Amino acid sequence: MTVALIILAAGKGTRMQSDLPKVLHKIAGAPLLVHAMKAGASLEPEKTVIVAGHGAELVEASARDWSNDVDVVLQTEQLGTAHAVLQAGDALSGFDGNAIVLYGDTPFIQPETLDAMLAARAEHDVVVLGFDAADPGRYGRLVMDGEALDAIVEFKDATDAERAITLCNSGVICAKSDVLFDLIDGVSNENASGEYYLTDIISIARTKGLSATVVRCDEAETMGINSRPELAVAEVAFQTRARADALENGVTMHAPDTVYFSHDTYIGADTVIEPNVVFAAGVTVENNATIRAFSHLEGCHVSRESVVGPYARLRPGAELSEGVKIGNFVEVKNATIDAGAKINHLSYIGDAQIGEKSNIGAGTITCNYDGVFKHRTTIGKNVFVGSNTMLVAPVTLGDDSMTATGTIITKDVPDGDLAVGRARQENKTGFARKLFEKLKFKKAKASKES
Ligand code: UD1
């Protein structure tokens, strides 16, 4: 049966103390909302409906940034979770599959858990994701009758006996879409909060003779983010799992606790990551590469056998072929570096193409920006760029060409040529010694007078 996701993301998140809507705060470089969307996307949903309210425009832009295949609907007033789901009704009218309600502030739900819910849905009309809470706090309580779920009681409305229950509601609910909206029609706001509770659909379903059950998951999966401390805890949880996964997949890390991953980092087997490396969004590293200490990578691709760092920075669009070497204090942006090329020390390479086996000397800079436009530098194969060469783009160095140390390149260099562009040196005989004597005399005189 086809699946639709309804992701609730209208809340402000007052406890975040932020101008940004809560679901746009990030873990591992991606908004909470995107984490929820990614979890749901594993089900290959036919439709994804995001219910936005606070900061709806920003929420919509962020969602579409990750996937344009979404409907964003507005909940102008936050009257409760049932009311929020109701806003998705028009977007799902005529949809004949299962609907799954997720929260935009709950980033760790696992695809297997959602699969288990769908499997249970085949046997029951309504399926709720529950967990055994170490501290049940103010969560809604799941009132069971054997394996059947009888009702969900919100903390505020619960009796002491119900509050003693430790099986809690995660908020994730699954039912056939038409059944879900039918049940929501029966929800009122006569309760301690004056809200339309989505959780009321369970007792309504039971009175209609429908069946409800619970799928259980680990409490860590249902962690919702409401404050900055919780966001920080969630970040740690994400990193802990990402490090464990990388190690499990054959990546060597000497100090895994000092390596930071993004939600989409991919590292191949037999790659070595030294301490204090940060992977920002959009990085793939193939097998057998080495990322040395204190490097920062973002939006880039590192092919196998390449070595990056220590202290290197790869920015978006850095594309390294096999066996490339990027050394200390080198920054590469929007540049393709072909196989076996080396940029070993203190360089900026931006908006460039560097051919196979070329060697870029220390201190080389691609002067790519004229204050208004960016320009490209193209370097052929087997080129030797002397130290401290300034490449004033747009400019091309032909295959097998060479630049002399300290050259400022402003014109193209044909294949096989040597370009020298610097002031010619002149030696003045004995001049240094004379100058030193003069200066020392001046200093001695000045100290006598004072
Ligand atoms: C809800 C559940 C509770 C469950 C808990 C798990 C209800 C009535 N209660 O309680 O049983 O244990 O989640 O965390 O469903 N939202 C909207 N529009 C609204 C109201 C909420 O979009 O009108 C969104 C919020 O932004 C949030 C989510 O829905 O992402 C949950 O809402 P929240 O008010 O936090 O529900 P809880 O009181 O925590």
Ligand code: CA
């Ligand atoms: Ca909540």
